[in-house]
Amino acid sequence: MKYSIATVSLGGTLPEKLAAIAAAGFEGVEIFEADVLANEGTPATIGAMVRDLGLEIVAFQPFRDFEGMPEPQRSRGFERAKRKFALMNELGAGSILVCSNVSPLSLGGIDRAADDLRELGGIAEGFGINVGFEALAWGRHVSDYRDAWEIVRRADHDRVGLILDSWHMLARGLAPDAIRSIPADRITFVQLADAPAMDMDLLQWSRHFRNFPGQGDLPVNAFMEAVIATGYDGWLSHEIFNDRFRMASPRRIAEDGERSLIWLEDQVRPGGLPPRATPEAVEWIEFAVSETEAAELERVFRGLGFALTGRHRSKQVTRYSQGAVNLVINTEPEGLAHSQQLVHGASVAAVGIRVGDAKAALRRAEDLRMTAFRQPVGPGELDIPAVRGVGGALVYFTDARSDLGRVWEIEFEPTGAPHSDRLTRIDHIAQSMSPDEMLSWRLFYLSLFDFETTPLIDVVDPAGIVESMALQDADRNLRICLNASTSGRTLSSRFLSEYFGAGVQHIAFATGDIFAAARAIREAGLETLPIPENYYDDLEARVTLEPEVIDAMRALGILYDEDGEGRYFQVYTRAFQERFFFEIVQRDGYGGFGAQNAPIRLAAQARLARPAAMPRL
Ligand code: MG
Ligand code: MG
Secondary structure, eight states: OEEEEEGGGSOSOHHHHHHHHHHTTOSEEEEEHHHHHTOSSOHHHHHHHHHHTTOEEEEEEEEOSOTTOOTTHHHHHHHHHHHHHHHHHHHTOOEEEEEOOOOTTOOOOHHHHHHHHHHHHHHHHHHTOEEEEEOOTTOSSOOSHHHHHHHHHHHOOTTEEEEEEHHHHHTTTOOGGGGGGSOGGGEEEEEEOBOOOOOSOHHHHHHHHOBOTTSSOSOHHHHHHHHHHTTOOSEEEEOOOBHHHHHSOHHHHHHHHHHHHHHHHHHHSTTSSOOOBOOOEEEEEEEEOOHHHHHHHHHHHHHTTOEEEEEESSSSEEEEEETTEEEEEEOOSSSHHHHHHHHHSSEEEEEEEEOSOHHHHHHHHHHTTOOBOOOOOOTTOOOOOEEEOGGGOEEEEEOSSSGGGGHHHHHEEEOOOOOOOSEEEEEEEEEEEOHHHHHHHHHHHHHHBOOEEOOOEEEEETTEEEEEEEEEOTTOSOEEEEEEESSTTSHHHHHHHHHTSOEEEEEEEEESOHHHHHHHHHHTTOOBOOOOHHHHHHHHHHSOOOHHHHHHHHHHTOEEEEOSSOEEEEEEBOOBTTTBEEEEEEEEBOOSOOGGGHHHHHHHHHHHSOGGGSOOO
């Protein structure tokens, strides 16, 4: 299908929006009337600008409060339409979006509306224009696409068709099944928008919180399946009203929009792209640090029970291992890790994910218009497929089917064996980002990997609210938590400013015995995050753990949460140069991430933070 987006979805001036839309790969654009009115160019020069960018004007919109009016408003509506049609001829726009009337003056009546649209079709014909009619969820008399279709059917004019908008039907909880009996050639075009599940007024929800399919909770797939069932093969056009989108870079939002459509079409009509990659494991996490920082980081790794197990054959890169966890320290004086380190300071520069087929994962990423990363490959080195992820850090793909599965053997000189398997695997990786990036990265991960998402939750930080969501595969081989702060003063946002951008904020290791693990790291001289007495007093009153267990937790700074299915224990290291920290978790059938304890952890970290980094009021 052909992809389009409405200019109202993006921030910036009209030329900025159009440039972003063309650069993202769209073929068409819906021009919002206000964007024309606010531009100094004539409609003809705007039209030329659109076509010079290789874009087609899919529609001019919106045309409001037209059908079912009494006189004199009815006649005025037709006069208004003629002026718009003349403007559209100058612009070079072929279709107009007429949305259902919200005026208290409108009279209702299916046949009255059909008569009005038939007459409008006759006028539109003279201008060579098509009229598309859309039911707004809050339309005065027409708020259901099935009624809009009945009006279009009775209007029975070649120039009058139906516009289907996923938001307006799904937000009202209307089943999209009836779309299947609409003839494809009567559908003018299709508009798409998703939204997070929210209990609020339809108009407010629509105007401020829409987002791209893949970013929300509406059953957009079912909508698309019904559209495809009709045989429709025309324009798919995003129409997103979202304050954060309009404040963000139009480039990034347009790229997200294109990715969303590629993802959605692949969801409902698979086979065009390689399938979503199924994560099998986190193969490694790579830290970019200076040589001085490396010594300190090695001390932390050893304290956590990791052993030096390899040195890269040609680079200043070492491998630390324990259980199935591999941590890599990169102190190369050049290359991507070095530039990451220069920009971000000590940071996670890459995560290696084992999937079924690494090359196919890269092809999928490129088909989704993600940025592949390529670097010169030295003699005896593997060319490991990679894309740019959060904060510019890399996501590497590795697999067991190719030589990539032998990366340690091929690229590393062994230096010894792990001496502990107390930490068994990576349980989850938490990344911090600004709130306006969160939906972008959700879509990035969801379109690339075979992931499920958890609903967005709010976590209380001493200085504000942190929004948090998780993405994870069905087998829980890879769990990624995304955190974003809406306040400039929370630890999560302070992490962003300290770190100069988004990135990995913490890494959680899984263990089968958290008490032994916590004792071992203390004995090794690593400090854990101190947790206040009050926490344990409250725990005694709240949960059914034995008093001895709570005493042991108190002594070791272990936190606890439980859900219907299980129990969860957590302990945190102190932050490494206030940039990132480690967590050890024991999950006994528990499915979450200890969100309940996050405020306790954040407050404890805030108490330890340097005074200079404390909130500035
Ligand atoms: Mg619409
Ligand atoms: Mg965690």
